[in-house]
Amino acid sequence: MKGPRRESGVVMNTIKYKKNEEYNVAIMDLTHTGEGIGKVDGFTVFVEDCVPGDEVRVRLTTIKKQYAMGVPIQYHKVSPLRQDPPCPYFGECGGCQIQNLQYDAQLKWKRDHVVDVLQRLGDRSDAQEITKDVIGMEDPYFYRNKAQYKISKNGKVGFYQKKSHHVVPLDKCIIQQDPGEDLIKSLEAAIQDLKITIYDETNGKGSLRGVVQRLSKATGKMMLILVWNGDVNDQIQAFAKRLAKENGSVASIYCSINKGRNNRTMGYENHLLYGEKKLVDEIGSVRFQISPLSFFQVNNAMTEVIYQTVDRMLDLSGKETVFDLYCGMGTIGLYLAHKAKFVYGIESIEDAVRDAKENAAFNGIENAEFFHGKAEDAIFLLKERKIEPDHVVLDPPRKGCDEVLIQAVMDAKPKKIVYVSCNPATLARDLQMLSAEYDVMEVQPVDNFPQSMHVETVALLARK
Secondary structure, eight states, X not given: OOOOEEEXXXXXXXXXXXTTOEEEEEEEEEOTTXXXXXXXXXXXXXXXXXXXXXXXXXXXXXXXXXXXXXXXXXXXXXXXXXXXXXXXXXXXXXXXXXXXXXXXXXXXXXXXXXXXXXXXXXXXXXXXXXXXOOBOOSSOSSOBSEEEEEEOTTSOEEEXXXXXXXXXXXXXXXXBSSOOHHHHHHHHHHHHHTTOOBOBTTTTBOSEEEEEEEEOTTTOOEEEEEEESSOOOHHHHHHHHHHHHHOTTEEXXXXXXXXXXXXXXXXXXXXXXXXXXXXXXXXXTEEEEEOXXXXXXXXXXXXXXXXXXXXXXXXXXXXXXXXXXXXXTTXXXXXXXXXXXXXXXXXXXXXXXXXXXXXXXXXXXXSEEEEESOHHHHHHHHHHTTOOOSEEEEOOOTTOOOHHHHHHHHHHOOSEEEEEESOHHHHHHHHHHHTTTEXXXXXXXXXXXXXXXXXXXXXXXXXX
């Protein structure tokens, strides 16, 4: 018979831990999804609704070989870092993970997380030295310019519960620019009065799948996108007409058709039912026209901080050619254009490239050009035109950069690379590859998503 397994000198015998048994646990850290991390005789336990410094009695709900999960039964000691969540739905709604943690402690955890990931996954012994304190918000609430409302079977509006598709009804959201109280009431009343059926993901029946609200910080106007399991018909036309009448800040209403048995929020086919085609917002002095499928960062104030950080790191004099890779709708490139000689943006999503070109024209920016395709191919084509970058900006999705692209960037030999990351893990991996030819000079985390575990990070690299 095999004995208990050992890891790092600790006996890992999960047989002695049983479901529903209770243990005392001291919480030392947080997971990337917001659960507290503690130990019982060296065995890791993840505990809901805990913050570092809590000492709790925990009932185990799940037992695995290397860890257990549990819920707090009694708090023996309450952490000095804990605060009362200002939102009454915290703990039910899955939108926020750490409203129970004081904001200064949230910022400290995010910096520590970036440092830890750079050390463990990026093998960077200098992570502590090069990582700056997180730039946070003066008011870490009422910042989101986008909400994806879900609808319960009985027509109540809310958000999904954590780790489920159960809708938690609510009457407002305190991290939205507009808490949504009037809109939520208007939606629920219209759903009932117009007898709109709610989509059931178990059988694919029902009409309304959800409502997306996009807000403009610059104009105070909003775009509503009604996600519809079917074609445009009289019922959704009546729905849109009523919402426009009852909500004075509505600039436009779209029907987004999604007939698929999938988890996509919106469909690819979007029909304007009311008002203006685009919502206009701005970052700094640059204005952007936003369509239903446009990717636009949810936090205007901190997005501008990110772009200011990119600007500072590049230190443009007006003589530089900048390649903006994974450029999306051109937000970073257009923000930098007034200080650069020329900006070339490259993006694999064709609709985003069209938006970028339209936004360049909308702002009268003539020293920016945008290409649709793979960035590594576009770099080669630009080189054939004798166009090479002085600097490169990388702003990839959560999965990070393709290895082929990283090699293409290094082959282009820019003086500086600024990497804007929404995932510290893939940032660490990619910095490790880029470090073959570039020194990482600075890593600046920015709190683009207060009350959540997410952190944006901007890294500056200089050619060796």
